[in-house]
Amino acid sequence: MSRKPTTGSDSSGSDSAGAAVASQRVADHLRAAILSGELRPGARIMQEQVAAQLGASRLPVREALRILAAEGLTVVKSNSGAWVSRMDMAECEGVYKIRERLEPLALGESIPHLSAEQVAELETIARQIELTTDVDRFLALDGRLHLLTYAGCRVTQITAMVDRFWNTTQHYRRAFARLAGDSGWELIHAEHRLIIDAIKRADTVDAERFLTGHIRRTRLELARHPELFTEDDHDNDHTADAAGSAD
Amino acid sequence: MSRKPTTGSDSSGSDSAGAAVASQRVADHLRAAILSGELRPGARIMQEQVAAQLGASRLPVREALRILAAEGLTVVKSNSGAWVSRMDMAECEGVYKIRERLEPLALGESIPHLSAEQVAELETIARQIELTTDVDRFLALDGRLHLLTYAGCRVTQITAMVDRFWNTTQHYRRAFARLAGDSGWELIHAEHRLIIDAIKRADTVDAERFLTGHIRRTRLELARHPELFTEDDHDNDHTADAAGSAD
DNA sequence: GGTATTGGCTATGGATCCATTCACTGCGAC
DNA sequence: GTCGCAGTGAATGGATCCATAGCCAATACC
Structure with a gap:
């Protein structure tokens, strides 16, 4: 779920590991x-603060903020500062409208190239999801499920965008998942089953x-x-000092 | 056509004008x-070179390259350099597949909010396009036409992406337009007419x-x-010194 | 007492300088 | 003659320092 959209930025070999460039x-x-929700x-x-916590100068932080702004995760205002992006409902609906068109494309491009092992894993994950009641675990599994259905998509542009929107709505998906009722879960499971069945039939x-309906x-x-x-x-609450709690 | 996708970057008031921030x-x-094709x-x-030509230090140039990389216009490789993005045919097809899903969405979101004046201007532009034989003029008009059909779209996320992909394929559209035959132009004009007619009917x-078909x-x-x-x-031909010829 | 203006402080933006890394070239050995 | 290695050079990445633009508060004036 934290697949990093390498949006034309550095292709510095090792990805999310100890990246060479600060x-x-x-x-x-x-x-x-x-x-993760810390910020x-x-x-x-x-x-x-971020520079001090990561033992770097402010310069890499500035560039990082630009990178994240490009991914839609932060907002930078000149001579003012940077904040974690916040969406209003209209924007969030906008992202969902985009996903509604884009992810079916990713799925359609992916299905012909999915391996039997991947399809089998889809069913495993779907079963695990149906047994899950924990919200965070559901989120993680749901993300793995959907992104795995797109794993066969050879068009990097598409997967990059799917990842990007998946990330930007992460926080709202978490909040949303908390208030889903039992009937809501049932529908989600049904949709997952139908999607996976269609994938198995290569339809x-x-x-x-x-x-799309999902x-x-x-x-x-x-x-x-x-x-x-x-x-x-x-805005001024829980400032970035929470960023250090990951160490 | 050069509408700048303000992808979460600086909202420094004055847009493409003499921006305050370097x-x-x-x-x-x-x-x-x-x-424009210079690069x-x-x-x-x-x-x-860019820094010298614009009378700035390398730092703003670095940040600019990150911004453009986020827009898909440049590619930055660590400890190596930056290049203007190049697409192979597969990538270009990928972008078109995305546009095929995304731009209809933008159009659908736009149509209910288009004014009568805007629709009238669409017809004017379409007529001008049909009278045009010059490739560059066609490109400019075609861009104005399509982006105007999306002008009513209130979802900024969508228009930002449409602009972004429009920009990244700019060069290839130019090259492609050069080799269109007469019958090709006829089909394009027909598609434009059908689209505008549907817009007039608010369909x-x-x-x-x-x-989508277009x-x-x-x-x-x-x-x-x-x-x-x-x-x-x-790669090493026509280095960035061409960037200065715009001054 | 309220408001406006000014002054200081803080955080970002920019410039210069140093370290690092990659690529190219030249030399040598097989 | 070709492959491989090392050295040099240039361009990028990073750190420190300075300028500038906002923001907040304090003070003075109305």
């Missing part, structure tokens, strides 16, 4: 902090159809919960 | 150079259908011309 290391660290949307990110049309239904459900986006301005 | 100024300059795909971009379904046909046509992507490696 900019990438800092970016990886901050990305992990944001995706919540709206949180201020102070260059100096890209059906698979895309069910996936995302669309989620978007409409999300629209019924505006309270997810009404947390007050706490 | 990073943005440099990014704007390089973007213009790339989109061709594969061209090496040397930080020092988003038809409009999306025709637009892009898809272009992609398939493009696939028949692999010679567009076979220009040999001239």
